Amino acid sequence: xxxxxxFCSILSCLLLFNLVQAxxxxxxxxxxxxxxxxxxxxxWGIFFEDINFAADGGLYAELVKNRSFNFNDPLMGWKxxxxxxxxxxxxxxxxxxxxxxxxRYVRIQSTSExxxxxxxxxxxxxxxxxxxxxxxxxxxxxxxxxxxTANLVVELVDSTGKMLAENQISGITKDWKKYEVILNPIRxxxxxxxxxMLKGKGLVEVETVSLFPVDTWKGRKNGLRSDLVQLxxxxxxxxxxxxxxxxxxxxxxxxxxQWKKTVGDPNDRELIINRxxxxxxxxxxxxxxxxxxxxxxxxxxxxxxxxxxPLPILNCGMACQYNTAELAALENLDPYIQxxxxxxxxxxxxVTTQWGKLRASMGHPxxxxxxxxxxxxxxxxxxxxxxxxxxxxxxxxxxPEIKLITSAGPAPEGDKFxxxxxxxxxxxxxxxxxxxxxxxxxxxxxxxxxxAYPRKGPKVFAxxxxxxxxxxxxxxxxxxxxxxxxxxxxxxxxxxxxxxxQMCSYAPLLAHKDAWQWNPDLIWFDNLSVVPTPNYLVQKLxxxxxxSYTVSVLKDKGVIAGKDGIYASATIDEKTKEVxxxxxxxxxxxxxxxxxxxxESFKSQYANMEVLKNKELTSWNSFAxxxxxxxxxxxxxVSGRSLMLxxxxxxxxxxxxxx
Ligand code: AHR
Numbered sequence: 001x002x003x004x005x006x007f008c009s010i011l012s013c014l015l016l017f018n019l020v021q022a023x024x025x026x027x028x029x030x031x032x033x034x035x036x037x038x039x040x041x042x043x044w045g046i047f048f049e050d051i052n053f054a055a056d057g058g059l060y061a062e063l064v065k066n067r068s069f070n071f072n073d074p075l076m077g078w079k080x081x082x083x084x085x086x087x088x089x090x091x092x093x094x095x096x097x098x099x100x101x102x103x104r105y106v107r108i109q110s111t112s113e114x115x116x117x118x119x120x121x122x123x124x125x126x127x128x129x130x131x132x133x134x135x136x137x138x139x140x141x142x143x144x145x146x147x148x149t150a151n152l153v154v155e156l157v158d159s160t161g162k163m164l165a166e167n168q169i170s171g172i173t174k175d176w177k178k179y180e181v182i183l184n185p186i187r188x189x190x191x192x193x194x195x196x197m198l199k200g201k202g203l204v205e206v207e208t209v210s211l212f213p214v215d216t217w218k219g220r221k222n223g224l225r226s227d228l229v230q231l232x233x234x235x236x237x238x239x240x241x242x243x244x245x246x247x248x249x250x251x252x253x254x255x256x257x258q259w260k261k262t263v264g265d266p267n268d269r270e271l272i273i274n275r276x277x278x279x280x281x282x283x284x285x286x287x288x289x290x291x292x293x294x295x296x297x298x299x300x301x302x303x304x305x306x307x308x309x310p311l312p313i314l315n316c317g318m319a320c321q322y323n324t325a326e327l328a329a330l331e332n333l334d335p336y337i338q339x340x341x342x343x344x345x346x347x348x349x350x351v352t353t354q355w356g357k358l359r360a361s362m363g364h365p366x367x368x369x370x371x372x373x374x375x376x377x378x379x380x381x382x383x384x385x386x387x388x389x390x391x392x393x394x395x396x397x398x399x400p401e402i403k404l405i406t407s408a409g410p411a412p413e414g415d416k417f418x419x420x421x422x423x424x425x426x427x428x429x430x431x432x433x434x435x436x437x438x439x440x441x442x443x444x445x446x447x448x449x450x451x452a453y454p455r456k457g458p459k460v461f462a463x464x465x466x467x468x469x470x471x472x473x474x475x476x477x478x479x480x481x482x483x484x485x486x487x488x489x490x491x492x493x494x495x496x497x498x499x500x501x502q503m504c505s506y507a508p509l510l511a512h513k514d515a516w517q518w519n520p521d522l523i524w525f526d527n528l529s530v531v532p533t534p535n536y537l538v539q540k541l542x543x544x545x546x547x548s549y550t551v552s553v554l555k556d557k558g559v560i561a562g563k564d565g566i567y568a569s570a571t572i573d574e575k576t577k578e579v580x581x582x583x584x585x586x587x588x589x590x591x592x593x594x595x596x597x598x599x600e601s602f603k604s605q606y607a608n609m610e611v612l613k614n615k616e617l618t619s620w621n622s623f624a625x626x627x628x629x630x631x632x633x634x635x636x637x638v639s640g641r642s643l644m645l646x647x648x649x650x651x652x653x654x655x656x657x658x659x
Contacts, residue, residue, distance in 0.1 A: 027555075027594050027595070027596055028553060028554070028555050028560065028568070028593055028594065028595045028596070029552075029553070029554045029555070029595075029596055029597075029598060030551060030552070030553050030554075030570050030579065030581065030595055030596070030597050030598065031551050031552040031553075031554065031598045031599070032551055032572065032579055032597050032598060032599050032600040032659070033551075033598060033599025033600065034551060034552065034598075034599070035549045035550075035551065035572075036499075036549065036550045036551055036552060037497075037498050037499040037549060037550045038498075038499075038548065038549050039495070039498050039546050039547055039548060039549060039550060039571055040238070040498060040502045040503070041238050041309075041546075042238035042239045042309050042502065042503050043238050043495070043498055043502065043503065043504065043543075043546055044235075044237060044238055044504055044505075044539065044542050044543035044546060045237045045238045045239035045240060045241065045308060045309075045311070045503055045504065045505045045543075046232060046235065046237045046239070046240050046241070046308070046505055046506075046509055046522075046539075047241045047245070047463060047464060047505035047506065047507040047508065047509055048240060048241065048242045048243065048244075048299070048509050048510070049242075049243065049244030049245030049246075049247050049507070049508050049509065050243055050244065050245075050247050050274060050276075050290060050294075051244070051245060051246075051247065051276050051508050051511075051517055051518055052276075052508060052510060052511035052512055052515065052516040052517055052518055052521060053124060053125075053285075053288065053510075053511075053512035053515040053516070054508070054509060054510035054511070054512075055243075055290065055293075055294045056124070056274075056288075056289065056290065056291050056293070056294075057124030057125070057288075057512055057515060058124075058225070058228065058510050058512055058525065059224050059225055059228050059229070059294060059510060060224060060225075060291070060293050060294035060298075061212050061213055061216045061217075061223050061224055061225045061226075062210060062211070062212060062291070062293055063123050063124070063127045063128070063135070063194070063211040063212065063213070064077075064121050064123065064127075064194060064209050064210055064211050065077035065121060065122065065123055065124050065287060066078065066121075066287075066289070067208050067209055067210045067291070068102045068104070068207060068208045068267070068271070068291075069092065069102075069103075069104040069105065069106060069207075070101075070102060070103060070104065070270075070271040070289075071271070071287070071289055072273065074092050074104055075092065076286075076287055077121055077122050077123075077287060078119050078120065078121050078122075079119070079120050079122075080117075080118075080119060080120075081117075081118065081119070081120045081195070081197075082115060082116065082117045082118075083115050083116045083117075083195075083197065084114060084115030084116065085112050085114040085115035086110065086112055086114070086115025086116040086117040086197070086199075087110070087111045087112040087115070087117060088108065088109050088110040088111050088112070088117030088118075088198065089107075089109045089111065090106065090107070090108055090109070090117070090118075090119065091106065091107045091109075092104060092105075092106055092107075093105050093106070093107060093205070101267075101268045101269060101270040101271075102207055102208065102267065102268075104207075105205050105206060105207040106119065106205065106206050107203065107204075107205045108196075108197075108198050108203070108204050108205070108206065109198075109202075109203045110150055110197075110198035110199070110200065110201055110202050110203070111201060112201065113200055113201055114200075115199075116153060116197035116198060116199040116200075117197060117198055118152075118153075118195060118196050118197030118198050119195070119196050119197075119206075119209075120193050120194065120195045120196075121193060121194045121195075121196075121209065122193055123191075123192070123193065123194065123527070124512070124515065124527070125191070125512070125514040125515055125527065126159070126190055126191025126192060126193075126527055127156070127189075127191070127192040127193060127194060127211070127527065128189075128190050128191075128192075128526070128527025128528040129156060129164060129165075129185040129187075129188060129189045129192045130185065130188050130213075130528065131185055131186065131187050131188045132184055132185070132186075133184070133185065133213060133214070133215060134182050134183070134184055134213070134214035134215070135156070135165070135182065135183045135184070135185070135211055135212065135213055135214065136180060136181075136182055136211070136212050136213075136214050136221070137154050137167070137180065137181050137182070137183055137194075137209070137210070137211045138178055138179065138180045138208070138209075138210045138211075139152065139154070139169060139178070139179050139180075139196065139206060139208070139209050139210075140176060140177070140178050140179075140206070140207040140208040140267070141169075141172050141176070141177065141179060141204055141205060141206045141207070142172065142173065142174055142175055142176045142177065142204070142205050143172040143173055143174050143202075143203070143204060143205075150198045150199055150200040150201060150202025150203075150204070151168045151169065151170045151198075151199050151200065152168060152169040152170075152172060152179075152196065152197070152198060152204055153166065153167075153168045153195075153196075153197045153198070153199045154166070154167050154168065154169065154181060154183065154194070154195070154196055154197075155194070155195040155197065156183055156185055156192050156193070156194055156195075157192060157193050157195060158187070158189050158191075158192055158193075159189075159191050159192070159193070164185040164186055164187055164189055164192055165183035165184055165185045165186065166183070167181040167182070167183050168181070168199075169181055172204055176207065182214065183211075188528070190526065190527050190528050191527065194209070194211055196209055208267060213225075213226075217229040217230075217302075217305070218305065222266045222293060222298075224294070224298070224302065225525075227525075227529075227530050228510065228523070228525060228530055229302065229305070229306070231523055231530055231532060231536070232302075232306055232509075233305070233306040233307075234540060234544075235536075235539055235540045235543050235544070236306075236307065236543050236544050237306060237307075237308045237505075237543055238308060238309060238503070238543070238546075239303070239308050239309040239310070239311045239372075239503060239505075240299065240302060240303040240306070240308045240309075240310060240311060241311040241312075241313060241374070241463065241505055242296075242299040242303075242310075242311070242312060242313070243257055243296075243299065243312075243313070244257070244313065244377060245313075245377060245464075245507070245508065246275060246276075246320050246322070246377060246378065247274070247275055247276070247290075248313050248314065248315050248374075248376075248377045249275075249315060249318060249319050249320040249321075249376075249377050249378075249379075250275055250315070250319050250320065251275045251279075251319060251320055251323040251324060252319045252323070252324045252326050253317075253319045253324075253326045253327075253328060255272055255273060255275060255319075256315040256319060257314075257315060258315070258339070259295070259296040259312065259314070259339065259343055259346075260339065260342070261292065262292040262295025262296050262297075263295050263296050263297050263346070263358060263362065264358065264362070266291075266292075266293045266295070269291065269292040269293070269295060270292075271289055271290060271291050271292065272289065272290050273288075273289055273290075274288040274289055274290050275320070275323075276288055276517045276518075277289070279517060280475075280517050280518075282475055283475065283516065283517040283518075285515055285517060288515070296312065296343070296346070297359070297362050297364070299312070300347060300364075300368040300370075301364065303368075304368060309371060309372065310347070310368055310369075310370055311372055311373070311374065311405070311503075312343060312347075312370070312373055312374065313373070313374030313375075313376075313377055313405070314336070314339060314340050314343065314373065314374065314375060314376075315336060315339075315376070315377075316336060316375045316376035316379065316384070316387045316388060316391060317330075317332075317333050317336045317387050318376060318379050318383060318384065318387065321378075321379065321380060321381075322410075327383055328387075330386060330387070330390065333387060333390050336387075336391075337390060337391055337394050337395070340373060340375070340391060340395060341394070341395070341398060341399070342354075342355050343355075343370075343373070344370060344373070344399050344402060346358065346359055347359070347367065347368040347369070347370035348367040348368065348369065348370050349367070351365050370402065371401070371402065371403060372402060372403040372404070372405060372430075372431070373395075373402055373403075373404060373405065374404070374405035374406075374433065375387075375388050375391045375392070375395075375404055375405065375406060376388065376406070376407050377407065378407055378409060378410050378433075378435060378464075379407045379409070380407065380409035380410065380416040380419075380420060381416070381419075384407060384420070385420070385423045385424075385427075388406055388424075388427070388429075389427065391404070392404060392427060392429075403430040403431060404429065404430050404431070405430070405431045405432075405433050405461055405463070406420075406424050406429045406430075406431065406432055406433065406458070407420065407432075407433050408420050408421060408424075408432045408433055408434045408435070409435075410435055411435070411436075412434050412435065412436045412438070412446075412449075417434075420432070424458055425457045425458060428457075428458070429458040430458060430459065431458060431459050431460070431461045431502070431503070432458045432459075432460055432461065433461045433463040433464075434460055434461070434462055434463065435463060435464040435465065435507075436462070436464070436465045436466075437464070437465070437466055437468055437472050437473065437507075438465075438467065438468065438472070439467065439468060439469075439471075440467040440469060440482050440483055440485075440486035441486070442467075443465075443467050443486035443487055443489060443490040444486055444489050444490070444562060444567075444586060446490060446493070447489050447490050447492060447493040447561040447562060447567055448493055448559065448561040448562075449490075449493060450493055450494065450496075450497035450500050450501055451493065451496070451497060451559060451561070453497065453500045454500075455499065455500065459500060459501070459502045459503075460500055460501040460502070461501075461502070461503045461504075462494060462501055462503070462504040462505070463503070463504075463505055463507070464505065464506075464507035464508075465487070465490075465504070465505075465506060465507065466483070466487070466506055466507060466508075466520055466521075466522075466535070467482075467483035467484075467486040467487050467490075467520075467535075468483070468520065469482055469483050469520070473518055473519070474519075475519050476519075477519050477520050478519075478520065478618070478620050479520040479521065479522075479524070479533035479534060479535050479620055479621070480534065480617065480618050480619060480620040481534050481612075481614050481616065481617050481618070481619045481620065481629060481650060482617035482618065483520065483534075483535060484533070484534035484535045484537065484538045484612070484629075484652070485538075485584060485586055485617070485650060485651075485652060486586070487506070487535060487538055488538045488541070488542075488567070488582075488584045488612075488652040489561075489562075489567035489584045489586055491504070491538070491542050491582075492560075492561070492567045492568055492569035492582055492584060493561060493567075493569075495542070495550065495569040495571065495582065496550060496559060496569045498550060506522050506535060506539055507522075508521050508522070509521065509522050509523060510522070510523050510524075510525065511523070511524050511525070512524075512525060512526065513525065513526040513623060514526065520533070520535065521533075522535055522536050522539065523536055524623070526623060529623065529626065530626075531621050531622070531623055531626040532621065532626070533620070533621055534612060534619075534620065534621065534629045537612050537629065537630070537631055537652075538612065538652055540631075541582075541610060541612065541631065541652060541654050542582070542654075545571075545580050545582070545610075545654045545656065546571065546573075547570075547571025547572055547573045547578075547580045548571065548572055548573055548574040548575070549571060549572055549574070550569065550570065550571050551570050551571065551572055551579070552570070553568040553569060553570045553581070562586075564587070564591055565585055565586045565587030565589075565591065566583065566584065566585055566586075566591060566593070566647070567583070567584040567586070568581065568582065568583050568584070569582045570582065572659075573656070576656075576658075577658060577659045578656045578657060578658055578659060579597070579600070579655075579656070579657045579659060580654065580655070580656050581595075581653075581654070581655040581656075581657070582652075582653070582654050583645075583647055583651075583652075583653040583654075583655065584651070584652050584653070585647040585648065585649055585650065585651045585653075586650070587649055587650075588615075588649040588650060589649045590646050590647065590648055590649055591646070591647045591649075592644070592645070592646050592647075593644070593645045593646075593647055594642060594643070594644050594645075595642060595643040595644075595645065596641055596642045596643075597641050597642070597643075600641065600659055601640055601641050602638045602639060602640065602641070602657060602658070602659070603639070603658075604637075604638070604639035605637075605638055605639070605657070605658060606635040606636065606637055606638070607635070607636045607637075607638050607655055607656060607657040607658070608633055608634075608635065608636075608655070608656050609633070609634045609635070609636050609653055609654065609655040609656075610631045610632070610633055610634075610653070610654045610655075611631065611632045611633075611634055611648065611651055611652070611653050612629060612630075612631055612632075612651065612652040612653075613632075613648045613649075613650055613651035613652070613653075614629055614650055615649070615650065616650075617650055636655060638657050643657075
C-alpha cells in the first residue's frame with residue numbers, strides 16, 4: 001500500500017505541476033520572517049478512555065475474558081464442557097477472604113479415565129489468533145486431594161471446535177502456583193476459544209487463566225497490543241491523557257477510578273464493573289469490566305514509550321453528573337486530595353519514598369517526570385469549583401511545578417461553561433479543558449473561535465473533540481471524510497492560536513468493532529486488525545508536522561478561516577528549516593491559489609505535500625477497505641518567492657518547503 005502511494009506521489013508530482021491554472025483566486029501571503037507563537041511540544045496529544053473495550057479486550061493484550069472469575073456473574077465468558085467420554089463436576093468456590101482481590105476459584109474434577117472435562121473461555125467476542133505466532137498461557141492452580149494422574153490440557157480451538165493449538169501442564173502441586181506454556185496456532189482465526197480441560201481422572205483448582213500474545217508491545221508480559229500502540233506511536237503525540245473521560249468519575253462514587261487500586265501486581269488489582277457496561281441501552285455490553293491489568297503504571301510506561309507527556313486525570317470527589325451526581329462531602333475530601341499528592345510521589349518521588357518505592361519495585365526506578373494532572377473530568381457547577389479550590393490550595397502549596405487541568409463542563413458554550421470559566425479565571429487556573437462533540441458545520445463555523453479569545457488567564461486544553469456527522473453520539477455517525485475535514489479546518493484555528501490553546505486531543509481514541517458504545521472514534525479494531533480512520537490521519541498529519549513556531553498566513557490581511565472554502569495555518573520547523581503549510585479545502589471544487597512568501601526566496605526545488613482527499617465526503621475506512629482513504633505524497637515545484645497550487649476539493653494538505 002505504501003509503495004503504491006509513493007508511486008502515485010511521483011505521478012501526481014507531474015500532474016499537479018501541470019495542472020496549475022492561470023487564474024489564481026487571489027494571493028495568499030505567508031509571513032515567513034515573523035515569528036508569532038511557539039508551538040508547545042504538547043500541542044497534539046491523545047485521549048485514552050476505557051470505553052468501547054479500549055482497555056480490556058483492546059489495548060490491554062489479555063485474551064481471556066473474566067480471567068479470575070471475578071465478574072458479577074462469576075462464570076460469564078466461561079462454560080463447563082466435556083469432550084469424548086469425559087465426565088466430571090465443576091464448582092465455583094469463594095476464598096472467603098474479603099481483603100483478597102481475587103475472590104474466587106474453580107474446582108475441575110474429572111471423573112472418567114477417557115475423554116476430558118473442564119472449562120472453555122470465549123475471549124473478548126472471540127479470541128484473535130495469528131498462525132505460528134506464540135501465545136503465552138499462564139494458569140494459577142493447585143492440585144486436589146486425589147492421587148491425580150490427570151494432566152491439564154490447554155487448547156485453542158476454532159468456533160467449530162477444530163484444534164488450532166494444544167499443550168499441557170503436568171505435575172500440578174498442592175500449593176497455589178503459576179504454570180506457563182506456549183501455544184502456536186496452526187491457522188489464523190479471529191474468533192477462537194480457549195479450553196482448559198482435565199484429561200483422565202483427577203482434580204485441579206484454578207484461580208486465574210490468562211493468555212497473551214508473546215508479541216506484545218516491546219515484548220512485555222502483561223503487555224499491550226503492539227499493532228494498536230504502533231498506531232499511537234506513529235502519531236508522535238505530545239501527551240497521553242488517561243484514563244478518561246467519565247470512567248474517572250464512575251456512575252457513583254464507589255465505582256470511580258482509583259489509581260492506587262491499579263498498581264502493583266496485576267493479579268492483585270481488584271476488578272470492577274465498567275461504567276459503560278450498561279450506559280447505553282442501544283449498545284448494552286454486560287460483559288464490560290475493568291481488570292486494571294492496564295493500570296496507572298502501564299499508562300505512564302506507554303506515555304514514556306511513545307515520547308508523550310503523561311496526563312493523568314483524577315476524581316475530584318464527584319461521580320458522573322449525567323448519572324448519580326453523587327458527591328463526596330467537602331469534609332471528606334482529604335483522601336481524594338491525598339490520592340493526587342501520592343500520585344505525584346508515585347510518578348516523580350525518590351525510590352526511598354513510599355510510592356516511589358512501589359514504582360521502582362514495578363520496574364521503573366527513574367521518575368516518570370509528571371508535569372500536569374487533571375482535577376475532575378467533565379464536571380460542572382459550584383460543587384466542582386468548591387472541590388477544585390481545595391485541591392488547588394494544597395497541590396499548589398506542595399507541588400507548584402505541577403500544572404492543573406480544570407473542567408469547562410460538557411459543552412463549549414452555555415451557562416455551565418460561562419460560570420466555570422468566570423470562576424476559573426478568578427482562581428488563576430492553569431488549564432481549562434473544553435469539550436466539543438459537535439456537527440461538522442459547527443467545527444467549520446468555529447475555526448476562528450480562538451482568534452479573539454483573551455490572551456491572559458488560563459490556557460485552553462481542547463481535551464475532547466470530534467465532529468459527529470449525525471448528531472451527538474448518534475450510533476449511526478461515521479468516521480467519514482466530512483468529519484475529518486471539518487476537524488482539520490478547526491485544527492488550523494487551534495494551531496494559529498497555540499499561545500492560548502496549548503493541548504488538543506480527539507476523543508474517544510479506540511473502539512472494538514463488536515463491542516463499542518460510542519461512535520465515532522479515532523481508531524477502530526477487531527481481534528486481529530486495526531483501522532485508522534480519516535480522523536486519525538488528520539491527527540497524525542498535524543502532530544507529525546507540528547513545527548516550532550507559527551507564522552501568519554493571510555488573505556486580504558485577514559486569517560484564512562473559510563474564505564472560498566479554504567482554511568490555513570503555517571509553522572516553521574526550526575530543526576529542518578522548513579515552512580509547514582496546512583491547507584484545508586472544504587469545497588467540492590479544485591481551488592487555484594497563489595502564495596507569496598514574505599522574507600524568503602526559495603531555491604528551485606520540489607517540496608513534499610501530504611494529501612488526504614476524496615471526491616465523496618461520505619467515504620471512510622471500513623474493515624473491508626481499511627486503506628480506502630490514506631495519505632498521498634505529492635511533489636510541488638517551488639521557486640523564487642511564490643508558489644501556485646491547485647488545491648483539490650475535499651482535501652487536507654500539508655506542504656513542507658525547505659527554506
Ligand atoms: O468521550 C466519551 C465521553 O464524552 C467522555 O467519557 C466524557 O468525558 C464525555 O462526555
